[in-house]
Amino acid sequence: MIILVVDDSYQNRKLISAQLDNGSRKIFTASNGIEALEIMENAEIDLIISDILMPQMDGYQFCSQVRQNEKYKHIPFIVYTATYTSDSDEKLSFDLGADAFLKKPAGLKLLEETVSQLIDHPRSERNVKKLVMDSGPLRQYNHRLVEKLEEKNFELQKRSEELGYEIEERRRAERLNREGEELFKELTDAIHEVFWMTSLSKNEIVYISQGYEQIWGRSRQSLLENPISWLECIHPDDRDRVFNSAKTRQTSGEYREEYRIVRPDGEIRWIRDKAFPVKNERGETIRVAGVAEDITEHKLKEAQLKDVEKKRAELEQQLIQAQKLESLGTLASGIAHDFNNILSIIMGHTSVIEISRTNPEKFSQHISALHMATQRGASLVRQLLTFARKTEFNLEPTQINDIILEISKLIPQTFPKNIRLFTDFQENLPLVHVDSNQIHQVLLNLCVNARDAMQEGGILSIETFLADAENLRIGYSKSFAEKYIILRISDSGSGMSEKIKQRIFEPFFTTKDIGKGTGLGLALAYSVIDNHKGWIEVESELGKGTTFLVYLPVPKEKSEVNVKPAYSESESLGGKESILIVEDEELLRNMLGDLLESKGYKVYLAVDGEDGVEQFLLRHSQISLVLTDLGLPKFGGGEVIKRIRAIHSSVKILLASGFMEPELKLSLKDFGVSYFIQKPYLGTEILSCIRSALDQK
Numbered sequence: 001m002i003i004l005v006v007d008d009s010y011q012n013r014k015l016i017s018a019q020l021d022n023g024s025r026k027i028f029t030a031s032n033g034i035e036a037l038e039i040m041e042n043a044e045i046d047l048i049i050s051d052i053l054m055p056q057m058d059g060y061q062f063c064s065q066v067r068q069n070e071k072y073k074h075i076p077f078i079v080y081t082a083t084y085t086s087d088s089d090e091k092l093s094f095d096l097g098a099d100a101f102l103k104k105p106a107g108l109k110l111l112e113e114t115v116s117q118l119i120d121h122p123r124s125e126r127n128v129k130k131l132v133m134d135s136g137p138l139r140q141y142n143h144r145l146v147e148k149l150e151e152k153n154f155e156l157q158k159r160s161e162e163l164g165y166e167i168e169e170r171r172r173a174e175r176l177n178r179e180g181e182e183l184f185k186e187l188t189d190a191i192h193e194v195f196w197m198t199s200l201s202k203n204e205i206v207y208i209s210q211g212y213e214q215i216w217g218r219s220r221q222s223l224l225e226n227p228i229s230w231l232e233c234i235h236p237d238d239r240d241r242v243f244n245s246a247k248t249r250q251t252s253g254e255y256r257e258e259y260r261i262v263r264p265d266g267e268i269r270w271i272r273d274k275a276f277p278v279k280n281e282r283g284e285t286i287r288v289a290g291v292a293e294d295i296t297e298h299k300l301k302e303a304q305l306k307d308v309e310k311k312r313a314e315l316e317q318q319l320i321q322a323q324k325l326e327s328l329g330t331l332a333s334g335i336a337h338d339f340n341n342i343l344s345i346i347m348g349h350t351s352v353i354e355i356s357r358t359n360p361e362k363f364s365q366h367i368s369a370l371h372m373a374t375q376r377g378a379s380l381v382r383q384l385l386t387f388a389r390k391t392e393f394n395l396e397p398t399q400i401n402d403i404i405l406e407i408s409k410l411i412p413q414t415f416p417k418n419i420r421l422f423t424d425f426q427e428n429l430p431l432v433h434v435d436s437n438q439i440h441q442v443l444l445n446l447c448v449n450a451r452d453a454m455q456e457g458g459i460l461s462i463e464t465f466l467a468d469a470e471n472l473r474i475g476y477s478k479s480f481a482e483k484y485i486i487l488r489i490s491d492s493g494s495g496m497s498e499k500i501k502q503r504i505f506e507p508f509f510t511t512k513d514i515g516k517g518t519g520l521g522l523a524l525a526y527s528v529i530d531n532h533k534g535w536i537e538v539e540s541e542l543g544k545g546t547t548f549l550v551y552l553p554v555p556k557e558k559s560e561v562n563v564k565p566a567y568s569e570s571e572s573l574g575g576k577e578s579i580l581i582v583e584d585e586e587l588l589r590n591m592l593g594d595l596l597e598s599k600g601y602k603v604y605l606a607v608d609g610e611d612g613v614e615q616f617l618l619r620h621s622q623i624s625l626v627l628t629d630l631g632l633p634k635f636g637g638g639e640v641i642k643r644i645r646a647i648h649s650s651v652k653i654l655l656a657s658g659f660m661e662p663e664l665k666l667s668l669k670d671f672g673v674s675y676f677i678q679k680p681y682l683g684t685e686i687l688s689c690i691r692s693a694l695d696q697k
Contacts, residue, residue, distance in 0.1 A: 001119065002043060005029045006036040006050040006062065007080075012104075016049060016080070019108050020115065031055075033062030040066075045075055047118060052081040052089070060096055067097030067128045076118035080104060080111075097128040194292040197278070200251070203227055206287060215271070215294045217263035235260035235268065242273075250275040250288045258295065270299040319524055345373040374680065395532075397431040400439070400485055400552065404462055407443050411460070415447075418457030426465040432485055432552045434532055439552075442525040446489045446548050449522065453493025453546060463488040466554070480533050481553035490547040496540040504538065573687035574599030577624035577694055581605050582612030582640060583656075584632050592627070595683050596690070609635025613643045620648045625694055627686075630657035638668060645671050652693045656681070 001024065005016045008031050017027040028043060030036040032054040039045070048066065052059035059079060066072045079093040082104035090101045099122075100114050194211040198204060205227045208220045216223075216233060223229055234242055238259035249255040255275040260268050275290035349366045356362035404425065411421050443462075450460050467484050496504070505526040529536050533553050540546040579601050583589040586607075593603045604619060606612035609632040616623060626644055630637035641653055655668065658679040665676060675693045677686060 001046045002026045002028060003047045003049065003115070004036060004039060004043075004045045006031075006033065006048065006054070006059070008032060008051065008054040012051070016111075019111055033057030033059070033065065036062060037065060040072055045072075047076045047078070047115060049078045049080050049115075052079060052093075053083040060092065063093065063096045063098055067126070073097070073128075074122070076100075076122050078102060078114060078118065080106070095127075095129045097126050099123050099126075193294075195289070196292065197287055197289040198227065200285060200287060202246075202288070211292075215269065215292070216261060217265065217267075233261045233263075235262055246275070250290070251277050251285050253277055255290070269294055269296045271295065316527065319527075339377070342373050342377045346370060349373075377680075395433040395435055398434050398436050398439075399429065400432055400434070400487070401425045401429060401464055403436055403439055404443065404464065404487070406440065407447060408462065410444075411447060415451050415460075416457065419451060419454055420457075420459050422459060422461040424461070424463040429464060429466055429485055430483070430554050433555055434552065435528075438528045439532075442528050442550070443487070443489070445522065445525050446550075450489060450491035450493060450546070453491050453495070455493075458492035458545075461488075461490045463490075472551075482556065483554040484534070484551045485554060487550040487552070488547060489550070490545060492545045495542045495544050495546055496538075497542055501538060501540055505536070573684065573691050574601065575691065575694060576600055576602070578602040578604065578619070578622045579690065580612065580616055580619070580623045580626045582609065582626065582628040582632065582637075584608050584629065592686070595687070599687060601690075608633040609637065609640045612640050616644050616651075617647060620644075620651065623651060625652040625654060625690060627654045627656065627690065630655060638664065641668060641671050641673060652696065654689060654693050656686075 003020055003025055005013050005020075005027060006029070007013050007016070010031075013029040013031075017029060021027055028039050028045070030039055033050075034057045036048070036050070037057075050059045050062055054062075057065075059081065063077055063079065066075060066077060076099045077097060078100040079098045080102045081089070084093075085103045093101050099118055102111065102114060106114075193209075194215060195207070195209040196212070197206040197208075199206060205224050208223055210220070212218070212220055212223065216230075218229070218233070231239065231243055242257050242259045245255055245257050253276045255273070257273050259271055259273070261271055262268055271292050272295045273290060273292040275288055277285040278287040278289050280286050349369045353363065353366045353370075356366055404423065408421060408423050411419075415421075447460065447462075454460070465486055465488075467486055469482055469484060472484070504522050506523060526536055529550055529552070534551045536551070537549045538546065539549070579596055581589060581592050581596075581603060583592065583605075584607060589605055589607070593605050596603045602622075604615055604623070606615050609628075611634075612626070612628060612632070613635060616626065626640075628637050628640050632640065635643070637655060637657070641655070644651065644653065650672075653671075653673045654675050654677065655673050656677050656679055675689050677689045681689075
């Protein structure tokens with residue numbers, strides 16, 4: 001079946017053809033009645049679909065020609081129009097012989113049904129009026145044509161007025177655009193920042209503001225002529241980073257970079273550069289724009305601030321050290337007295353021990369006294385080292401009661417005998433993350449202040465307990481945790497006035513006489529506790545004593561303390577391995593040799609670092625562990641460890657020392673030191689440490 005579609009609109013012809021084409025139909029098209037008649041002369045047309053308003057020969061004329069021709073008059077004819085849509089238009093179409101009248105746009109279903117109806121059931125009779133011969137249809141047609149022409153004329157006139165208005169609006173918009181461009185140029189040239197715009201390919205600078213010449217020290221013309229010269233100005237250390245970021249992130253609006261540029265005079269300046277995509281009405285990125293600003297002054301201030309912070313930290317460390325020295329000076333007399341007592345005990349018992357050799361009971365008492373005295377001296381030395389050591393801020397899970405126990409052992413040895421100490425510790429307190437040395441320093445400072453406030457003697461009490469943050473009194477507004485461990489240090493001394501209490505945490509503020517204090521102790525304590533996310537409160541009245549409350553936050557996660565493997569005295573603590581002892585102190589070296597041999601070990605003794613390295617070189621295949629001192633003649637302990645490790649990469653090493661800087665300890669750990677033990681130590685302690693090191697996997 002062949003269908004002829006006649007319409008002056010190419011789009012309409014394509015649309016109708018697409019709607020009717022189902023494989024069994026062939027569609028011919030024409031743009032007016034004359035073309036359609038030419039096609040009909042050469043093809044057997046089964047159905048015609050025609051528009052009305054067309055050039056040269058319109059639909060009415062074409063329909064009349066078809067119906068007046070004996071060859072074509074039987075062909076079904078559908079009028080399909082968007083212009084002639086009134087009832088009179090429809091009547092005229094049927095008068096001229098049309099079989100159906102459809103208004104555009106008709107749905108596919110209606111169009112298909114109309115075509116099928118006319119093909120399956122064609123009209124047998126039509127009351128056709130001749131358009132040319134009959135004056136009635138001709139007048140009616142001319143009347144409708146005049147009406148349509150008037151409508152078209154009105155529409156054209158209206159459109160002309162609209163176009164005139166649009167032209168005026170466009171001219172106005174262009175004028176405003178020019179004014180806007182001039183204003184934009186004035187604004188961008190007036191500000192110190194650089195506004196820039198480039199093509200999407202980055203090979204063309206669309207716009208660059210005056211600020212470029214001020215900041216980059218180069219002319220805008222040079223950049224317009226060589227768009228890549230902005231990259232050549234960037235400091236070599238920043239260039240690759242900025243180039244890669246500009247290439248991948250500018251079109252997405254994520255480009256934000258800080259980089260250095262080198263001006264022609266060699267001056268380096270810092271730039272903060274931001275970019276964003278410029279899109280057209282279809283949402284396509286067509287350009288890239290951005291703003292660059294000089295942040296050199298900001299960077300200088302930032303560097304200065306870092307220097308200030310660094311110096312502040314250094315001063316704070318100096319403050320801590322100064323306070324430690326002050327506290328040591330305050331405690332010196334008590335320490336000297338206690339050491340003299342210890343030495344007197346040792347000297348006295350050693351002078352009579354030979355006399356008592358034949359009396360086992362007396363001999364055992366002397367040995368026990370010597371043992372207790374040395375333990376007392378060792379404990380005091382450990383307290384002083386902990387107190388005086390320079391350490392960095394090192395938070396570790398700690399049981400706070402253990403720190404207070406150390407303080408409580410030191411106080412009776414150094415404070416006047418007319419000051420009594422009472423302690424009350426809540427059991428099973430959770431661990432807190434603290435720097436033990438710094439908390440030790442804080443508590444000692446508070447206790448020394450309490451001692452100075454009790455010149456005639458009195459009671460010093462230290463308590464610990466746990467509290468929920470929600471139960472803290474109103475005014476404690478620095479709560480960061482759900483629970484806090486509270487340390488209460490109270491004295492029965494002279495107390496403070498409200499005026500003094502308001503200033504006690506100020507650095508260098510003191511009520512002590514000249515030479516008896518610098519006023520750093522409480523300021524240091526406040527700073528340390530604040531660094532631990534806690535705070536200190538004070539309660540005091542004149543004549544009624546003083547109470548300090550130290551609040552330390554409890555971490556939400558449960559902390560655990562790693563405990564080194566240890567052996568009880570009931571265990572043998574011996575073995576069959578070979579051990580090299582490097583110790584320059586003869587009495588200690590011989591004692592260690594005898595002790596280890598008594599436990600079954602094979603022992604080699606070296607008198608200094610050089611001797612130790614030589615002996616290890618000769619026997620490294622036999623030796624399982626090296627026990628070395630830190631302070632050795634010829635080669636120091638650190639050098640000995642490094643040389644031994646170069647000879648044997650997996651031998652166990654145990655380092656013993658009376659004192660060790662934390663930095664050195666960390667560096668020696670990198671060389672695989674298994675354990676560290678501090679002098680003085682008990683025989684069971686060194687045996688336990690050796691066995692643990694040997695058993696370490």
